[in-house]
Amino acid sequence: MNTPSGAVRDAIRVLVADSNQTQSQLLSSALRRQPGLRITCCRGDLSDCLLALREVPADIVLLGDGHSDPEDLIQTLRTIHSNHPQAGLILLLDTYDRTLVVNALRAGARGLFCRARQPFRALCRCISVVHQGQFWTNTEQMSYVVEALTSSPAVRVINAKGEGLLTPREEQVVNLVAEGIGNREIAQQLGIRENTVKKSLLRIYDKLGVSNRVELVLYALTHRGAERAHVVPQSEPCVSLSTDGLEVARIGIHTRGNGLDIDGDLSGNVLAPIQRSTVRISDAGKFLED
Numbered sequence: 679m680n681t682p683s684g685a686v687r688d689a690i691r692v693l694v695a696d697s698n699q700t701q702s703q704l705l706s707s708a709l710r711r712q713p714g715l716r717i718t719c720c721r722g723d724l725s726d727c728l729l730a731l732r733e734v735p736a737d738i739v740l741l742g743d744g745h746s747d748p749e750d751l752i753q754t755l756r757t758i759h760s761n762h763p764q765a766g767l768i769l770l771l772d773t774y775d776r777t778l779v780v781n782a783l784r785a786g787a788r789g790l791f792c793r794a795r796q797p798f799r800a801l802c803r804c805i806s807v808v809h810q811g812q813f814w815t816n817t818e819q820m821s822y823v824v825e826a827l828t829s830s831p832a833v834r835v836i837n838a839k840g841e842g843l844l845t846p847r848e849e850q851v852v853n854l855v856a857e858g859i860g861n862r863e864i865a866q867q868l869g870i871r872e873n874t875v876k877k878s879l880l881r882i883y884d885k886l887g888v889s890n891r892v893e894l895v896l897y898a899l900t901h902r903g904a905e906r907a908h909v910v911p912q913s914e915p916c917v918s919l920s921t922d923g924l925e926v927a928r929i930g931i932h933t934r935g936n937g938l939d940i941d942g943d944l945s946g947n948v949l950a951p952i953q954r955s956t957v958r959i960s961d962a963g964k965f966l967e968d
Contacts, residue, residue, distance in 0.1 A: 696742030759786025766808040789814035
């Protein structure tokens with residue numbers, strides 16, 4: 679493993695984990711020239727990543743997708759996230775499909791960066807966005823997330839011990855929000871006042887440690903993956919998702935070049951089309967109502 683470079687106070691510590699040595703060296707060299715970053719690198723194998731993180735903790739892990747088996751890649755993400763939940767995981771992709779995108783986010787990835795489609799300066803922005811606790815995806819990847827939410831069974835929110843965190847009514851609200859339904863329609867379906875829905879959402883946000891509907895939707899997606907992992911035999915590594923350690927940043931909207939950055943409270947509908955070519959959750963403009 680290479681040692682840290684660019685010893686800047688309060689710099690973002692970035693681990694470049696890629697088994698393609700040429701790509702790793704080129705990327706590490708370019709990142710070392712950026713102010714505010716401290717770079718270490720290792721091979722992309724799980725054992726090398728875990729060793730590197732034990733020796734030099736990282737705020738961000740850039741993981742190359744050089745694994746021949748996508749399941750190995752997902753397992754690497756899941757294990758790193760389980761052992762180092764404070765590290766923001768960014769998957770460096772050359773190609774992707776629906777299954778890879780959804781499973782990577784469920785395994786703990788907070789950024790999906792397409793090397794073939796996005797410039798280096800966008801990667802620097804991606805690192806900053808994920809370090810702030812936000813998500814980075816493009817429009818197509820986000821559509822996969824929405825489809826996974828709308829096609830998945832109803833969610834039951836549990837903690838790491840398998841205990842329910844929400845009341846049955848609150849679980850109904852979460853499922854309707856995940857389907858992209860607004861407060862007025864939720865109130866009509868449940869036969870309650872719209873203001874009651876808003877109060878219920880505030881209680882849900884407080885219980886789950888999220889701050890708006892986008893974060894709630896992403897939590898629901900991640901939780902569905904974690905709930906399945908919860909019943910896997912203990913001999914098989916799995917991710918354990920607890921609301922006690924859940925860290926999700928506020929999301930709002932800022933226009934930046936050919937894309938949007940989201941951080942703050944949002945309005946709109948989770949199923950509404952996104953017109954920009956780049957969406958980060960940091961970023962999905964006019965998305966959800968509070």
